[in-house]
Every structure is written in C-alpha cells, then in structure tokens.
Amino acid sequence: MIRFEHVSKRYDGGQDALTDLSFELPEGDFAFLTGHSGAGKSTLLKLVMLMERPTRGQVIVNHQNLTQMRSGQIPYLRRHIGVVFQNHQLLFDRTVYDNVALPLIISGFQPRDVGRRVRAALDKVGLLDKEKKNPIALSGGEQQRVGIARAVVNKPPLLLADEPTGNLDPELSEEIMGLFQQFNDVGVTVLIASHDIALITRLQRRVFGLAKGRLVHDGVLRRQAHMA
Numbered sequence: 001m002i003r004f005e006h007v008s009k010r011y012d013g014g015q016d017a018l019t020d021l022s023f024e025l026p027e028g029d030f031a032f033l034t035g036h037s038g039a040g041k042s043t044l045l046k047l048v049m050l051m052e053r054p055t056r057g058q059v060i061v062n063h064q065n066l067t068q069m070r071s072g073q074i075p076y077l078r079r080h081i082g083v084v085f086q087n088h089q090l091l092f093d094r095t096v097y098d099n100v101a102l103p104l105i106i107s108g109f110q111p112r113d114v115g116r117r118v119r120a121a122l123d124k125v126g127l128l129d130k131e132k133k134n135p136i137a138l139s140g141g142e143q144q145r146v147g148i149a150r151a152v153v154n155k156p157p158l159l160l161a162d163e164p165t166g167n168l169d170p171e172l173s174e175e176i177m178g179l180f181q182q183f184n185d186v187g188v189t190v191l192i193a194s195h196d197i198a199l200i201t202r203l204q205r206r207v208f209g210l211a212k213g214r215l216v217h218d219g220v221l222r223r224q225a226h227m228a
C-alpha cells in the first residue's frame with residue numbers, strides 16, 4: 001500500500017528531515033511510526049499525502065508513483081486516504097454531522113448517500129446519538145472519534161494518523177487504538193505516528209522507528225526492550 005524507495009526530504013533552507021528511507025507497508029497491515037520529536041514522522045506522513053514532495057527517491061501509494069503525479073491528480077489520491085490529526089481539526093461552528101459530511105460534500109456525493117454514509121461512520125465510532133451536537137460540547141475522546149469518523153466516511157483503503165492520542169489519557173488512548181484496529185480488521189491499512197511507546201509496546205504491532213530522519217527499527221517492539 002505504501003512503498004518508500006531511497007526517499008530523502010530536505011525542506012528549503014533546512015537540514016534533511018528524512019534520509020535515504022526505504023520501507024514497505026503492505027495492503028491490510030497495521031503499523032506504528034515512532035521516534036523523537038523532529039525525527040521526521042510528520043514529514044513521512046506528508047509525503048504519503050503529497051502535502052510535501054521528496055527531494056530524492058520514490059514514494060508509491062496505492063499502486064501510484066507519487067513522484068510522477070501532477071497537482072491536478074492530488075485530490076483523487078487524497079480521496080483514498082483518511083487522515084486523523086492530534087487536534088482533530090474539527091469545525092466548531094458546525095454540527096458533528098456536518099463535520100463528518102464535509103469530505104463527502106467536497107467529493108460531490110448526493111445528499112441521500114451523504115446521510116447514509118455519515119450515519120454509518122458515526123455508528124462505527126459509537127457517536128450516532130451525537131450527530132446534532134456541536135463538537136465543542138463533546139469530550140476530548142469524543143472529538144477525536146468525530147475526527148476518525150470524518151477520516152473513514154469516504155471508506156478509504158488507507159488510514160493515516162498523526163499523534164491521534166496525544167491529548168488523551170491512557171484509557172481513552174486504548175479506546176481510540178481499538179477503533180483503528182477495528183478498521184484494520186475489515187481490511188483498511190493503518191499507519192499511526194505516535195510518541196506513546198508504552199501503548200505501542202502493549203499493542204505488539206509492527207513499528208517503524210525513526211531517528212534523525214533515518215529508519216533505525218522495523219519490527220514489533222519486544223516488551224522486555226521497553227522495560228529496560
């Protein structure tokens with residue numbers, strides 16, 4: 001689903017954010033991306049979404065080589081990628097329903113299909129009864145679940161998340177991870193950037209570790225390693 005081949009990224013006037021990065025995340029996999037602040041996690045996710053372009057190397061997403069993709073094709077690529085952010089970027093002057101509906105309206109869905117899909121997405125994250133509320137009236141965990149519903153409402157085959165549990169306590173973080181696992185169980189490929197080593201170690205999934213823009217770990221983190 002995602003393949004990086006010798007990818008480097010240098011921002012204008014900056015140092016290398018990523019250096020000679022190669023890895024593959026097959027369709028249907030679930031993996032974490034971890035590393036210190038500034039290691040390059042967000043940059044990697046931005047390259048997958050084509051919010052940034054690599055300085056060198058190839059990025060292949062969903063069978064498409066992004067290096068050759070023209071700007072006009074980017075909205076089509078993004079339609080197949082759901083993204084969840086730490087601060088969930090919800091619109092606080094709209095209802096929960098409107099927030100989740102937004103990607104469908106942008107994609108030109110018919111109103112009848114919008115309603116059906118929005119409710120299906122809210123149902124999956126357990127918020128069907130909150131559709132008329134303003135997100136400001138919801139707890140942090142519920143707001144994050146609205147962000148997840150919005151990310152999956154288009155039924156994307158790939159779900160990316162950048163620190164999705166950054167503001168949540170351990171119990172809510174587990175709940176949110178449980179939701180990502182449910183989407184993975186039905187075939188969605190999931191890649192989550194997170195600092196939360198304790199949570200990542202508990203979940204025993206594949207972990208890509210970045211340090212100073214280089215891949216320094218690829219595999220499940222052993223519990224003993226975390227305890228040491």
Ligand SMILES: Nc1ncnc2c1ncn2[C@@H]1O[C@H](COP(=O)(O)OP(=O)(O)OP(=O)(O)O)[C@@H](O)[C@H]1O
Pocket residue numbers: 011012014016017035036037038039040041042043044
């Ligand atoms: N738009 C930008 N312009 C210049 N440099 C940038 C830009 N975005 C990121 N960087 C630099 O690239 C490096 C990697 O940043 P990135 O945000 O990808 O790291 P990160 O692992 O996501 O960090 P954090 O955990 O703090 O979010 C850092 O040195 C950062 O300062």
